[in-house]
Amino acid sequence: MDTTQRTEQQRSADRRRRELLEAADRVVLRDGPGASMNAIAAEAGITKPILYRHFGDKGGLYAALAKRHTDALLEALRAALDAPAERRERVEATLDTYLAAIEARPQVYRFLMHPSEGGPQSDQGFDVGLHSAPLLRRMGEELSKVIEERVDLGPDSAQLARVWGHGIVGMMHAAGDWWLGERPCSRAELVRSLADLLWGRLAAAGDKVGGPSF
Numbered sequence: 001m002d003t004t005q006r007t008e009q010q011r012s013a014d015r016r017r018r019e020l021l022e023a024a025d026r027v028v029l030r031d032g033p034g035a036s037m038n039a040i041a042a043e044a045g046i047t048k049p050i051l052y053r054h055f056g057d058k059g060g061l062y063a064a065l066a067k068r069h070t071d072a073l074l075e076a077l078r079a080a081l082d083a084p085a086e087r088r089e090r091v092e093a094t095l096d097t098y099l100a101a102i103e104a105r106p107q108v109y110r111f112l113m114h115p116s117e118g119g120p121q122s123d124q125g126f127d128v129g130l131h132s133a134p135l136l137r138r139m140g141e142e143l144s145k146v147i148e149e150r151v152d153l154g155p156d157s158a159q160l161a162r163v164w165g166h167g168i169v170g171m172m173h174a175a176g177d178w179w180l181g182e183r184p185c186s187r188a189e190l191v192r193s194l195a196d197l198l199w200g201r202l203a204a205a206g207d208k209v210g211g212p213s214f
Contacts, residue, residue, distance in 0.1 A: 017064075020044050020054055024065055025108070032107035033114050037061070066112055066135045073101050074142055081146060082212075091198060096191045098172050102180055103187060113177065136173055140166035152206045168198065 023044035028035045037058055041051045055061040080093040102109040113132050144165030147153075153160040171194065179190050 017054060020046075020051065021064055021068055024061060025068075028065070028111045029105065029107050032110045035111055062112070066132075069108060069112065070135055070138060073098070074139065076101065077143075078146075087202065088195065088199065091202060092191050092195045095172065095194050096187065099176050099179070099187050099190065102176050106180060109180065113173075136169055137166075140169040143169055148208075150208055150212055151202075152208045157208075171197070 020040075024035070024040045027040045027043050031039060037048055037051055040061070041048045044051065051061070055064060076097050077094055080097045081090055083090055083093060085093065112135065141162075142165075144162040147164050148158055148161035151157075151161070153164075175190065175194060179185070179187075185193075
């Protein structure tokens with residue numbers, strides 16, 4: 001097989017994979033944590049064994065969907081961090097971007113973070129912790145890099161940046177999860193409260209010399 005044929009086959013496989021992920025997204029938007037491999041296969045117009053051939057199992061499909069949505073969220077968070085505004089405004093915009101994303105697509109959020117809520121119709125034996133923890137860890141690492149590049153935290157800057165990055169992501173996730181389930185206040189109120197919690201140390205830290213401002 002020549003290079004042109006291999007390239008065309010790869011493009012076709014990539015296109016088919018995107019189509020299957022779009023079908024999975026439609027089912028997740030409809031069924032949330034109850035989305036099953038059977039329902040996704042039916043939505044895509046294929047059999048379950050063919051779906052397994054592309055993703056292996058529900059864990060493989062979950063990982064692909066998680067990457068798809070996390071990539072989009074990280075891009076939006078970076079845009080909020082890069083916006084031409086004062087630091088406090090960018091902190092609030094970043095928090096609001098995350099909360100707006102989970103509010104706009106709560107079924108997707110619940111599928112990614114709470115698949116076990118799907119009930120008897122969902123696939124059995126799926127360990128949510130095994131799959132959701134790496135998603136949060138990736139977000140924490142990405143935020144850590146941004147903080148290390150932009151904020152002067154002193155001699156232990158690299159270690160503190162990771163502490164801050166993972167701590168902020170953990171806070172956003174826990175507070176957002178609680179807020180999405182109970183809606184005790186408006187999104188704007190939650191953003192202000194979380195920003196107040198972070199602001200003391202963030203306000204005191206200087207920008208890293210030679211780096212973009214935070």
